Amino acid sequence: MAAMVQRLRASVISTPTASLINLVGLAIVAVALVATAQRVYQGGATYFFQTLGFGLAQGAIFALVALGYTMVYGIIELINFAHGDVFTLGAFISLALMPVFGLNEGRISGAALILPLLGLFVVTMLICALVNVGIERVAYRPLRHAPRLAPLITAIGMSALLEGVMNVWRGPFNLHYPDFLPSTQIPIGGGVTIAAKAVMVIVVAVVLMVSLTLFVNRSKLGKAMRATAQDRDAAQLMGIDINRTISATFFIGAALAGAAGIIYGLYYNSVQAFDGFQYGLYAFTAAVFGGIGNIPGAALGGILIGVIYSISDGYFTVSWTQVLVFAILIFVLVFRPTGLLGMRVPEK
Amino acid sequence: MSAILRVGGVTKRFGGLVAVDNVTFEVEEGEVFALIGPNGAGKTTLFNCVTGFYKPTLGTVTFRDRNLTGSPPHRTAKAGIARTFQNIRLFEYMSALDNVRLGHHCRMHSKLWDSLFKTPFERSEEKRITEHSMELLKLVGLERQSENYARNLAYGQQRRLEIARALATDPKLLLLDEPAAGFNPQEKVELMALVQTILKRGITVFLIEHDMKVVMQASQRIVVLDHGEKIAEGPPVEVRNNPRVIEAYLGKSA
Amino acid sequence: MTTVRNFVRSNVRNPNAVAYFLMAVSALFFPAVVQFATGGSGDYLVGLAADGGIYMLMAIGLNVVVGFAGLLDLGYAAFFAIGSYTYALVASNHLGVTPIGHSLHVPFWIALFIGMFVAATAGALLGAPTLRLRGDYLAIVTLGFGEIVPRVFRNAGIWTGGVPGISALDVPTLPGWVQGPWVGQDFGWVPDFRFTSANLTAYYMLMIILIAFVVILVHNLYNSRLGRAWMAVREDETAAAASGVNTVSVKLLAFSIGAATSGFAGAFYGAKLSYVSSENFGFIVSVTVLAMVVLGGMGNIPGAMLGAIVLYFILFWLLPNAPGQMQGLASSLGLDWLNQSNPNGWPGIGEVVSRSKYVIFGLILVGIMLLRPQGLLPSQIRKQELTHEEPEALAAPRQLQA
Known part of the structure; x- marks a missing residue:
């Protein structure tokens, strides 16, 4: 079916009207780029790099969350709506665990932070991963052969459930998240600086993403994942344990989301029970933008959405930014459903 | 008799794979026409090109002197082409x-x-x-x-x-994709009777079939595809003795 | 007499017929019973029920999209918003404040249909390019649309009144030919059939009539050529196309009809509240309506209605009252400390209960899909489809094979 739709679409795109629509789309993008360039030029270098640093840091967080969406979609073709809330859960759990690791704001700083933070990351990622594996086990696995709508609806239900639990736990307030990262600016030449905080966020995110890519490309489990994503039945015939592989995918995706939750907290110093819904949507947009099912695509999409977001915030009106991001989502789906890097849409 | 369906130089490529390669033939009104060939010869792909599920890369599909090349499936159905599926789709x-x-x-x-x-x-x-x-x-x-x-x-x-x-x-042309697949001999006989009834209603039948017995008995003319190419066309007796057809089915004899 | 008896006999075992009958009877007697039970001060409850009717209308409309045609629409509230705002623009003084400078006061009945028509058009415009996409992509596009629309209304400044929205919309009036000598007469439990904030029974009765009207129309559609085509598209799009169904236009019709119903409900909502604001159309509204359809039974009209009644009752009567009830219960059990918030983060039992709304949502959606996927009042088709697990071989991808 999907194959057929793809081909139907391929034939549609080649018609003259469709290429006209594509041209109009390109023109809109070009105008937007020119308008942006003009404003950036007027704004000066310092402001630009500040905005860019913010956008890259934000994009790195989007990318980490987007990876979970893209991996799960790649393997079982499910939009795991609960994923965004697993991300918030990461922030909530780490917040609760901080005293355990002796992370008290103002009493600890510098190099002394490294070990406790590392511990916090490991434990939080583990808890989030187990929660997500549990969600898959309870809410998605029993419906694997049900009509497609069914697991999508339980995914929305799980999302509401997680948000509800966090809401009951800590209330619908903006919670303060301790500020451990240095607020210094790093000079990058020409009198222009970039926030150290943003650099740290980007470095951590890149380390996590590189290890994930290595894992998926090199390890046996990673190969099993790719095989399962391509053809579940064939993978099963080759002796791959499908259930274990799918669980592992949920595990890894949620571990990254949990880490993203901590990074989010450390970067913005504030978190709220319902943040995951919006953030999850942005991350999903990023995954679609890069090409759903494609791991480097999700990373690229995340960075781009982050930068677009902060440029829109920084140079245009804040209140239209969200409209812009969702408009991008719709336009990508309509005009290029395979995304930027999506050579292959999972066809099943 | 006149041609109800003209397939003119139809080619269908998927990326580098050529599934149907420059195939030309005509189906006459009121006949039973069969398309045969080994597995993967491109028979169903050709059906999909005729019924609008695929748009041919090259070539034309003409039905009752109307160009239907690339018309979507519901249009070809409305024009008078009906089909069944190899793996039943009810x-x-x-x-x-x-x-x-x-x-x-x-x-x-x-x-x-x-x-x-x-x-x-x-x-x-x-x-x-x-x-x-x-x-x-x-x-x-x-x-x-x-x-x-x-x-x-x-x-x-x-x-x-x-x-x-x-x-x-209410078709004028009925495409049957392996209608006898999985049938026992009795069911095959009934199917052939049904095909005759359909013919009597003024509907031309165009079928893909693996069972040579059914093909030889039911059809007036046959086209043989191999690796996407047409390798033979003609009445059953002629096609059965065609050396290229024998080679395609049995492999090159030593 | 015998025909009546035969009619009853043939329908008494049909759960849908029984459900329709029970709902109609209880809807008609509800105001009288409420007024009697509360000693004449039941206007608030009648008004609440009239608001529930708006959700019921939306559930019936979404059921066409999700249940009949199998398209997951996660931005259904967007069309509701479009209907409301359209009504607000054509039936208030607001256009006079905008650069247009002339306010419009289109009569209620016409404005209602303008709201519906604009929403249907928006649905068609969104659906035309996106309905070719695979199902879960459609879900995402509609979700994105549902997020965009309220924000656009909020940001559009003078045109939509910005954050405060638009107020003082025209209230419903009966069409002239209905306003006969009986207007102003005493009708027993309907004291004065006029639409004022003091007479919510009038709104309620109007709502019942509108719902009955919509149910009949949607029921007719379900049993028509179009209804069959929807089911066929839901079951197997390829086979439907091969059988001569233009799948894109059939899906587009389902989508637009759903949007029209939502817009219609939105226009009525605007008229009843006499006020619109972008805050009322969030994702939560879309999920609520979806949960109603799923809970009641996808693909079955009385099912969707029943789902709307049950969930509306839980969300808008049970939950708002639950905190107070829990507090009362706690103090009567001598557990007053449960009611006090304490510095360790316990916000008091009342607050905990009122925060649990989303937990309940989640549990309903997940629980129903896992335990009773066919819903409370399943359609005969869905009953088999959703309980019957497909054998592995049949679940394998169906593709056109070369």
Whole structure:
């Protein structure tokens, strides 16, 4: 079916009207780029790099969350709506665990932070991963052969459930998240600086993403994942344990989301029970933008959405930014459903 | 007799793979025409090109002197080409009767307005197509199964229901994709009788079939595909003795 | 007499017929019973029920999209918003404040249909390019649309009144030909059939009539050529196309009809509240309506209605009252400390209960899909489809094979 739709679409795109629509789309993008360039030029270098640093840091967080969406979609073709809330859960759990690791704001700083933070990351990622594996086990696995709508609806239900639990736990307030990262600016030449905080966020995110890519490309489990994503039945015939592989995918995706939750907290110093819904949507947009099912695509999409977001915030009106991001989502789906890097849409 | 369907130099490529390669033939009105060839020869791809599921990379499909190249499936159905599928595709949770009634969709004239307000026109049209559907079910021997869900029918009944649904679109040309697959000898005989009945209703039959017995008995003319290319065309006896056909089926003899 | 008896006998075992009958009877007697039970001060409850009717209308409309045609629409509230705002623009003084400078006061009945028509058009415009996409992509596009629309209304400044929205919309009036000598007469439990904030029974009765009207129309559609085509598209799009169904236009019709119903409900909502604001159309509204359809039974009209009644009752009567009830219960059990918030983060039992709304949502959606996927009042088709697990071989991808 999907194959057929793809081909139907391929034939549609080649018609003259469709290429006209594509041209109009390109023109809109070009105008937007020119308008942006003009404003950036007027704004000066310092402001630009500040905005860019913010956008890259934000994009790195989007990318980490987007990876979970893209991996799960790649393997079982499910939009795991609960994923965004697993991300918030990461922030909530780490917040609760901080005293355990002796992370008290103002009493600890510098190099002394490294070990406790590392511990916090490991434990939080583990808890989030187990929660997500549990969600898959309870809410998605029993419906694997049900009509497609069914697991999508339980995914929305799980999302509401997680948000509800966090809401009951800590209330619908903006919670303060301790500020451990240095607020210094790093000079990058020409009198222009970039926030150290943003650099740290980007470095951590890149380390996590590189290890994930290595894992998926090199390890046996990673190969099993790719095989399962391509053809579940064939993978099963080759002796791959499908259930274990799918669980592992949920595990890894949620571990990254949990880490993203901590990074989010450390970067913005504030978190709220319902943040995951919006953030999850942005991350999903990023995954679609890069090409759903494609791991480097999700990373690229995340960075781009982050930068677009902060440029829109920084140079245009804040209140239209969200409209812009969702408009991008719709336009990508309509005009290029395979995304930027999506050579292959999972066809099943 | 005149040609009802002209396939003119149709080529279909998927990326680097050439599934159908410059195939040309004509189906005459009122005949049983067969398309045969080894597995993966591109037979179903050609069917999909004719019925609009694929747009041919090159070439034209002409039906009753109308160019149908690249028309979407519902248009080819409306133009008068009906088909069945190799792996049966029924609406499993609709009754046998509703499956056949659905087949009338493109011949019905009730508008949204008629449906919303159940106008007398809509009522009489529904009544008419329900009667016609029962008639078609009777034709394929399923009149007693009309209220059963399609998925609850036996395999052979499902194949026949699919033919009834295709006939409901009031076709001039019926494409059958391996209609005898999985049939026992008795069922094959019944199928051939059904094909004759369909012919008598003025419908040309174009089929893909693996069973040589069925093909040789039922069809007047045959086209043979191998690796997407047409390697032979002609009456059954001629095709059976064609060395290239024998080679394609049995491999090059040493 | 015998025909009546036969009619009853043939329908008494049909759960849908029974459900329709029970709902109609209880809807008609509800105001009288409420007024009697509360000693004449039941206007608030009648008004609440009238608001519930708006959700019921939306559930019936979404059922066409999700249940009949199998398209997951996660931005259904967007069309509701479009209907409301359209009504607000054509039936208030607001256009006079905008650069247009002339306010419009289109009569209620016409404005209602303008709201519906604009929403349907928006649905068609969104659906035309996106309905070719595979199902879960459609879900995402509609979700994105549902997020965009309220924000656009909020940001559009003078045109939509910005954050405060538009107020003082025209209230419903009966069409002239209905306003006979009986207007102003005493009708027993309907004291004065006029639409004022003091007479919510009038709104309620109007709502019942509108719902009955919509149910009949949607029921007709379900049993028509179009309804069959929807089911066919839901079951197997390829086979439907091969049988001569234009799948894109059939899906587009389902989508637009759903949007029209939502817009219609939105226009009525605007008229009843006499006020619109972008805050009332969030994702939560879309999920609520979806949960109603799923809970009641996808693909079955009385099912969707029943789902709307049950969930509306839980969300808008049970939950708002639950905190107070829990507090009362706690103090009567001598557990007053449960009611006090304490510095360790315990916000008091009342607050905990009122925060649990989303937990309940989640549990309903997940629980129903896992335990009773066919819903409370399943359609005969869905019953088999959703309980019957497909054998592995049949679940394998169906593709056109070359």
